[in-house]
Amino acid sequence: MGGALSGGATATLLRRRNPKLKILIIERSAEFKRRVGEATVEISSYFLTRVLGLTEHLHEKHIAKQGLRFWFQNQETKTIEDCSETGPAFNARIGSFQVDRSVLDEKVLANAVASGVQLLRPVRVKDIVLAEGGVQTVTWIDDDGREGTETARWVVDASGVNALLARKNGWYMTNTEHPIAACWSRWSGVKNWDSLELAAKFPQWARRTKTFRYTATNHLTGLGWWAWIIPLKGGDVSVGVVFDQRITDLPEGAGLGPRLREMLTSHPVGAEIMADATWHEGDVHFRRNLAYRSSTFAGKGFALVGDAAAFMDPFYSPGMDWITYTTNATAALIDDCLRGKPAAIRIERHNERFRTSYERWFKAIYTDKYFYMADQELMTLAFRLDLNLYYLGVVTQPYKHGIAALERPSFASKESKLPGRFISHYNRRFAAIARDRLRRGVWGRTNAHHHTM
Numbered sequence: 001m002g003g004a005l006s007g008g009a010t011a012t013l014l015r016r017r018n019p020k021l022k023i024l025i026i027e028r029s030a031e032f033k034r035r036v037g038e039a040t041v042e043i044s045s046y047f048l049t050r051v052l053g054l055t056e057h058l059h060e061k062h063i064a065k066q067g068l069r070f071w072f073q074n075q076e077t078k079t080i081e082d083c084s085e086t087g088p089a090f091n092a093r094i095g096s097f098q099v100d101r102s103v104l105d106e107k108v109l110a111n112a113v114a115s116g117v118q119l120l121r122p123v124r125v126k127d128i129v130l131a132e133g134g135v136q137t138v139t140w141i142d143d144d145g146r147e148g149t150e151t152a153r154w155v156v157d158a159s160g161v162n163a164l165l166a167r168k169n170g171w172y173m174t175n176t177e178h179p180i181a182a183c184w185s186r187w188s189g190v191k192n193w194d195s196l197e198l199a200a201k202f203p204q205w206a207r208r209t210k211t212f213r214y215t216a217t218n219h220l221t222g223l224g225w226w227a228w229i230i231p232l233k234g235g236d237v238s239v240g241v242v243f244d245q246r247i248t249d250l251p252e253g254a255g256l257g258p259r260l261r262e263m264l265t266s267h268p269v270g271a272e273i274m275a276d277a278t279w280h281e282g283d284v285h286f287r288r289n290l291a292y293r294s295s296t297f298a299g300k301g302f303a304l305v306g307d308a309a310a311f312m313d314p315f316y317s318p319g320m321d322w323i324t325y326t327t328n329a330t331a332a333l334i335d336d337c338l339r340g341k342p343a344a345i346r347i348e349r350h351n352e353r354f355r356t357s358y359e360r361w362f363k364a365i366y367t368d369k370y371f372y373m374a375d376q377e378l379m380t381l382a383f384r385l386d387l388n389l390y391y392l393g394v395v396t397q398p399y400k401h402g403i404a405a406l407e408r409p410s411f412a413s414k415e416s417k418l419p420g421r422f423i424s425h426y427n428r429r430f431a432a433i434a435r436d437r438l439r440r441g442v443w444g445r446t447n448a449h450h451h452t453m
Contacts, residue, residue: 001125001138003027004035005101006306006323007158008108009052011117013331018338024150025112026140027121028159032102032109034283036184037319038230038238039065039217042395043406044320045096048104051328051403057107062233063098066091066216068316070383071269072376072447073222080198080272081205082448084376086383089453091211094395098215100232123148125164128155133300133343154301154334157308161287165304166294175291178366180313183250183260184240185284189277190229193218198272209453217317220267221374223443224248226315227264229273239264239274242314244370245288256284290314291362297354300343303330310358313366315373316386325409326354332407357409364411364423372434376446382430386423393419 001007003025011023040048049055069087077083113119122143129137136155141147157165166172191198193213199206220227224247230238241263243249251262257279264270293310297303305326312318333350337343365386372378393416397405405413411420437443 001026001128001155001164002158002160002308003109003112003119003121004032004105004158004160005108005320006160006308006327007156008105008112009047009323009327010156010158010305010330011112012052012108012115013327014334015112015115015117017331017335019116021338022118023116024118024120024152025109026123026125026138026150027109027119028124030122032105034186034238035101036182036238036240036314037317038099038101038232039228039317040096040099040320041317042094042096042391043398043410044317044324045094046395046398047320047324047328047406048097049095050398051406052108052111054104054107057104058097058099061103061107062100063215063231065096065098066212068219068383069213069216070219070221070376070379071267072374072379072444072450073267073269074444074447076448077268079202080269081202083267083269084447084450085208086376086380086452087209087213087216088211089209098217098230098232100234103233120148120150125159128164128168130155130165130169130299130302136301153338154303156330156334157302157304158306160307161311163292163294163304163308165302166296166308169296171294171296173293173295174289175293175312175362178291178313178362179245179288180242180290180370181245181249181286181288182240182242182290182314183256183284183286184238185257185260185279186232186236187239187274187277187279188236190231190237190239191273191276193273208451218269218273220264220270221379222248222267223374224370225263226370226373227267227270228314236280237277239277239279240314242290247370256286257281260284291366293358295355296351297326298330298333298347298350300337300347303333303350305330309354312358312362315369316365318361318365321410324406325357328403328406329353329409353409353412357412360411360417360420360424364420364427367424367427368431369427371438372430374447375434375437375444376450378430378434380452382427385426389419389423393417
């Protein structure tokens with residue numbers, strides 16, 4: 001159920017494991033629309049290139065990404081040159097991409113169909129009846145009111161944030177520890193960070209780095225919020241704000257577009273880069289309470305993948321990493337069960353791994369991070385540690401052990417357990433330091449004129 005990246009990839013992996021399987025994808029849309037989750041990082045890039053074989057497509061239709069950059073502000077910052085900056089000095093050593101999700105999703109779905117997967121589109125899932133260990137039944141309806149029923153031994157929920165199975169069965173759990181919200185759109189007229197105009201206006205700023213700023217994921221930061229600026233092939237730019245509702249909110253006003261612009265331009269970097277930019281009408285979105293998970297990830301005859309299973313936070317772009325792990329693990333689980341291997345122990349292990357992964361991943365990276373992510377000193381130290389430990393405990397695993405490593409999600413494997421505990425420890429400490437700095441009025445004291453390349 002769902003034919004975008006999660007559903008298309010799961011179907012492709014299952015067909016690759018067993019070409020005799022009969023697989024049907026039920027997709028709601030006639031064509032995919034743009035969605036957030038446009039930045040890949042090293043694990044998802046490995047998956048898209050080395051597992052799904054999309055290297056040529058990614059280089060032709062999308063943009064090679066040059067790492068992450070962070071921009072900080074305080075009362076001393078008046079221009080882009082005043083703002084503290086943290087980011088790479090040179091090009092990224094391991095490839096990743098800025099992707100237009102509508103284009104990528106269509107490509108993954110087309111590849112699945114080319115491998116022999118059947119496609120029913122556009123139809124909406126009307127009902128799902130699960131039978132543990134028996135025949136699963138899915139009823140659908142199209143735009144003309146025509147209905148149909150499909151039966152299968154397994155059903156995979158790849159319905160994204162609709163989370164059909166989790167909501168229907170009472171498994172959906174809002175992460176109340178992490179009350180984040182987001183507002184986003186695609187924009188035209190965003191300035192090129194590497195333009196001659198900006199280099200002439202801020203020559204010292206332009207000379208500080210030797211890589212491209214334009215193709216990085218640029219983060220603007222403020223107390224309790226951050227914004228992403230991600231370029232897409234063809235010139236459009238994805239821009240959005242995420243904020244912790246305990247700390248801040250969007251500015252008041254009429255209409256999401258003006259409120260989003262006001263928040264972005266409250267930052268000197270946003271004011272410069274977005275000065276001439278306009279959002280696309282009809283493409284401004286808002287969602288509260290982004291973080292959630294399902295209490296159940298699989299049973300005998302069903303499994304949840306991608307956003308249908310859980311979502312934590314868009315910071316550090318973990319969404320496609322999560323898709324990578326859930327699709328690979330689910331394909332392995334279903335294939336093993338269909339081949340007659342003991343199902344109960346495998347399903348129990350699958351559920352335990354993903355519950356553990358979500359909890360440790362969230363505790364390590366995201367718990368109360370919004371209190372310190374806009375303090376240059378704390379966030380720069382956290383970023384260096386987060387990045388190195390991500391490589392040590394997570395990125396190294398598929399490069400060392402191959403595709404099978406993608407069946408063991410982050411922080412649930414023995415290789416990533418210790419790095420995860422260390423990250424969780426200093427994350428708690430930095431959040432406590434940030435609260436203390438806020439009480440003492442010294443929070444963000446290095447947010448001007450500090451440049452860490």
